[in-house]
Amino acid sequence: MTGLRRYVPILNWGRAYTRQAFANDMIAAVIVTIMLIPQSLAYALLAGLPPEAGIYASIMPILLYAIFGTSRTLAVGPVAVVSLLTASAIGQVADQGTAGYAAAALTLAFLSGGILLLMGVFRLGFLANFLSHPVIAGFITASGILIAVSQLRHILGIPGGGHTLPEMLASLAGNLGQANALTLIIGVSATAFLFWVRKNLKPALLRLGLPPLTADLLSRAGPVAAVAATTLAVWGMSLDERGVAIVGTVPQSLPPLTMPDFAPDLVAALIGPAALISIIGFVESMSVAQTLAAKRRQRIDPDQELIGLGAANLGAAFTGGYPVTGGFARSVVNYDAGAETPAAGAFTAMGLAIAAVALTPLVHDLPNATLAATIIVAVLSLVDLSILQKTWRYSRADFVAVAATILLTLGAGVEIGVAAGVALSVLLHLFKTSRPHVAEVGLVPGTQHFRNIHRHDVETDPAILTLRVDESLYFVNVRFLQDLIQARVTSGCAIRHVVLMFSAVNAVDYSALESLEAIDQRLRDMGVSLHLSEVKGPVMDRLRGTHFLDRLSGRVFLSQYDAWRHLSADGATAGDHGVAGAAGLA
């Protein structure tokens, strides 16, 4: 691939674009557009922004991702978790509903886009790896709960706020008296309807004999039906005059050209949250993109994805949007509807542009409670507390990381939750590797294999202590090995040779090198020789560059069996007769 084509994937798939692919992409685009109109309005509500921001954030970003992204079917735009993070970040620097709030959203999108772009250019995509699966799962689950609870006030028709679960619940409890009955009826029935659609509509349609794909797409149109029905109800009965909050006037316009606010204070306050949004968005998007790509044996380039998402966010910043990423629901619909190339995304953008110009008067009477219902039903599918049970059964360390992430995200906010989860999973990993599994091994009789003396019936020689180290040696675990060898040797007086079997040692850092030197020196002081066996090529290469091998009291054996043959013979004959022989020579 030439340089330009590496950075602009459209130059690859664009040349081979066929009429058939065009037809497929167009059909997918129509379906996705219909689904995206209510979803975009809803996520803008969640982010605390005016409704049109959600639509604008779905237009230019999709186009830019189509040019720079590597996934054929990923649909980029506002998503639930990023909208929540946006509300949390901007809520700290501006009040919702002010001009400063919308300007800060542009700044956040710009910073997030810049960070993603830089990570892509400098190939720093691996930074996302610091988010372990349990931390992500815990964070997504807790975010889902936070989002659902944050929407209850729209269902109840009361004011409220807060960025943590206790704050939100206190705010709900305090304002409960102001609840609007009509809003509540709309909100509860929309929620119930959407849950029913999600759970029962598709099986019902299948029973009626519809093809699975049609049944699936129709059941995904549930939110559109709820939007239409409740909008008509408000319009027909003028419910907005009886206290039902509605979307109201949305400007009829293409995305405007906007300029983010670059005030140093604002940038300083938003750079941290922007980095978090970038990484979380990237992880979410990659997981969707790779799942879909694998189904068609296509490849996703993580560094190029960073560039694609970066461009999309910069696009959002200059066209009245807010931070975006590849969304799960919209991408799956796009894929299922038959999208073949990123052109489907471009057609979706056109569809949304037409909607922004022509259809916004239609949503004037749409109740916020309906939008809140679509959000609640969508995000509750993100909530999966079974991760607690799964990690508990698999590994306590992973369980602790999940539980802490969930509790802190709910109790102290999204940023602290993720930061604590990352820090904790790193510390727990280091702790686990700080006490490596070290097995004392002996020869399986009649073979050349060595196995744990506590699990197998093996031959040993009291003059030879053989330890198989099941971990790379590095600063966190070397002292453990040092203590273990010293304890073992001081308790067995016949020991004259210690053999470290390095078959599972993939690396030896400088601390470990010095520790091996110290172990050798201390064993020498006790009249014991240190040997190594089965050292891997890359480890041996490094050791050869030092004086360690020259000074080593013993030898490096290619195989453990060589070591055994040589050192047993040194004492006397191998096996149980070795003791007397060794003592005789010592």
Next chain:
Amino acid sequence: MTGLRRYVPILNWGRAYTRQAFANDMIAAVIVTIMLIPQSLAYALLAGLPPEAGIYASIMPILLYAIFGTSRTLAVGPVAVVSLLTASAIGQVADQGTAGYAAAALTLAFLSGGILLLMGVFRLGFLANFLSHPVIAGFITASGILIAVSQLRHILGIPGGGHTLPEMLASLAGNLGQANALTLIIGVSATAFLFWVRKNLKPALLRLGLPPLTADLLSRAGPVAAVAATTLAVWGMSLDERGVAIVGTVPQSLPPLTMPDFAPDLVAALIGPAALISIIGFVESMSVAQTLAAKRRQRIDPDQELIGLGAANLGAAFTGGYPVTGGFARSVVNYDAGAETPAAGAFTAMGLAIAAVALTPLVHDLPNATLAATIIVAVLSLVDLSILQKTWRYSRADFVAVAATILLTLGAGVEIGVAAGVALSVLLHLFKTSRPHVAEVGLVPGTQHFRNIHRHDVETDPAILTLRVDESLYFVNVRFLQDLIQARVTSGCAIRHVVLMFSAVNAVDYSALESLEAIDQRLRDMGVSLHLSEVKGPVMDRLRGTHFLDRLSGRVFLSQYDAWRHLSADGATAGDHGVAGAAGLA
């Protein structure tokens, strides 16, 4: 060992105490006492405390360590690096020379003792492992430079201060005009004399026919000679009246009973530095204790050492001292002089108590410049910049950790230096393991061994991709493996089986489990089966507790050779003929 005897090691060695051991311990104690008098005064000067604090800090701590510590020969008391850390920590909360300063030193010793004790009781000694050897080496070297530079003002006889190298140099440059010529003469000649003693006296004495041990001990008495000579000079010529700063009146008393200041603000300000002092002190002490113990095939229990050092620091807090730990120089002298049991330490404490009561008038005229000279000569042996060159040759990551620790300790202070070193070495370690070595392997003809296809001439089968993963799988590196497999499989269309050879995979965390599930699912979507081979017992035990093995598209083979035989046979015959056969069946 019963519970009490585990926590009070004196109950073990005390029962078997012999007359011979008593004689040996007594001789060692006399030699160590003589060496410790000037050293204690000097380190108190370095810590910014009155001279007697250094002596008091050597009495009760030694006694308590003799009861609770596990090393037979470790000598506990003030040491250079801990004195520097003390000065840095207390300098932030009180002015040198005030009563608050000395009280804060007691609080620091109390907090440090408490932290060590808690770490011992809860067996948290492994926390010290987070200090890698390069970070410790860099920190000790930078501390040596800082200490030496901090003493130049006593050699010059000028006021000054600062806790970083630039601050100290600026302070020296600003006050250079006030230098006292007589002080300078004393300081420079004492320094030159001590360097000469250190370098040339022992060889000279050996040439005169003295036994090596005697020569060694005499050459270590150099500081005592310098102290005596310069004190006599000041006394004889009344140099103190001509501007030479002297130790002055030191109270003639046993260590007083003192109470640390527990003001909440002070405790809050000192708890961080106290934790740092505890860990650095523990690491330094353990390294000395283990080196000496190994020479006599004795054992050090790290958790009990924490209790011993904790008791020693609590002792210092209540008897007018400041934070202490096991010192290298004093312990080596104790060992070389023939100390057999911790009783030698107790006798040293008695010797120092006698000195504190009877001998303090003798040091009234001792010039501070001489003490500064002993410190400079002692700490310059800590400075070892060769660590930069050694780590550069061995591993760039370790080099970066050393260089950053040295630069930040010198430029930004001891606390930031250590913290940055620890954080950096953890991040570099994670980064190294984030891109594990993965080798594509094939069968060495005529054997059952598999080797890297790029290094060896091996048999392969285009339908089988075998990857040997040389690292434990955990959240930081799983996405790398996922991307690598996806890239490799999408570029080789004949591949029908992927075998992951797990011989060097020591652990699989929950993130890696989920990634393996995702890899399996994605390969299945491409019509490829995933197999594992040579999975270790502990990893297999964990996988058996999940649904992973039930759902796996392929199989788990005991050995890679089994996998090869089975999967090649599945296609057709093994080796180069496999292609056609596999294609025929696919």
